Amino acid sequence: MLKALVTDVDGTITDRRRRINTAAIEAIRTLVDSGITVVLASGNTVCFMDGLCKMIGTDGTIIGENGGVYRRTFSGTLNISGDQKVCLAAFEELRDYFAEKGIELELFGAQYRFADVAFARNIDADEARAIIRDRHLPVRVLDTGFAIHLQVLGVNKGTALRELAGELGIHPDEMMAIGDSENDIEMLRAAGVGVAVRNAPALTQSAADWVSQGMYGEGFVEAVKKYYPDLFSR
Template identity: 80%
Template sequence: MLKALVTDVDGTITDRRRRINTPAVEAVRTLIDAGVEVVFASGNTVCFMDGLCKMVGTDGTIIGENGGVYRRGFSGTLRVPGDKKACLAAFEVLNDYFAGKGVELELFGEQYRFADVAFARNIDPDEARAVIRDHDLSVRVLDTGFAIHLQTPGVSKGAALTALAREMGVSTDDMMAVGDSENDIEMLEAAGIGVAVRNAPPAVQAAADRVTEGAYGDGFVEAVKKYYPYLFSR
């Protein structure tokens, strides 16, 4: 039996306008009440994740900043495998480069981030990747569809899921992961069962064991009911 579920937030338990899908919240609560651990995994900050966990009703176990941070429960120690200094240095290189082209990069919540750097999607991420390569910087560029992130190698939602599973005392084989974006690929591959919702791009769908018929939060609910049917057949 699957003992834990790890799910992305934006684009996975929301609609296309980033509004929380209320049936998805109900499904999460059904899992929690049945003793299944639910982990939110996002590119968002810890403070954002804490608010979400409290409002939905999870125990506060999170993966944030695309795996740059993770924590077991609200009272657990915040682990920070990411290197924010390296990401900030790379951001300055990108900022100088795009400023020369008349484009200003807008940081998102830098003061609330422990591990990665996020900024607005007003540039081509492939061009940013080329600049990073040209400067031989040990940082990767992630496009989540909502922001562009910089993170250090080895950091991912998948690596955080694996480390968090050890703290939870759960095998990754007994975990299910659901996501929709390129920052979810490693997570889908690390979990025993990886599910992509229908709105996920082809590369994400290819990494998944299953792709839902429904998109966004409706796809999430479909996946939960598929793999935990005994909780929804009453």
């Protein structure tokens, strides 16, 4: 049996309105109560993730800020693999560029972040990528569907998954990952089993070993029942 499940949050255990699927919570609690480590992995901040873990009922093992931070349990040390200074410098370049076009970029909660930056989706992410590429800035532009993020190159949910696996004392092949967005691609590829829910874009689906029929939280529950059948046939 797979020893750990790593799951994205927005768009994966929620519905299209970002409401958490209650059946997904029940499935996660079944896994936790059966000794399976459940890791919440998101572009969100650590403080957001902590509250979510408490409410859902996991032990606080997280991947946050698109892999820029990760931690084993609430009492564990927060590991910061990203570099927010580099991301903020790239953001300033983008802000100046779009300001000349009359577009103001709204930064989201930088004071609560340790590794990346996030801002409102009021620009074309591909245009931002072109600016980053033309100016040879060492960051990646991620559009999660909820915000646009800048993360240093070489840091992603997949790299965090591998590092976290080492701390957990298990191999990445013994882990399952579920996601719905472009920032989940490396995570799906790093895990022993990678699953995309049906609402994921084609590129994310192509990185998965299996794609659910259901969308959003319903697809998550479908995947968990498929890969942990003994826990849900009782």
